[in-house]
Amino acid sequence: KIHTDLGDKFIRAVNARTKRTVGADYELQDGDVIRIVANK
DSSP states (O other), X not given: XXXXXXXXXXXXXXXXXXXXXXXXXXXXXXXXXXXXXXXX
């Protein structure tokens, strides 16, 4: 349920190291740290 809600409400993700915005189609690399931005 959490994954479904997060996917449905996903807005964008931010790479925590570079501060770059990445989209839902971004393929995570080993060691990536992201912050997920979603609607409530």
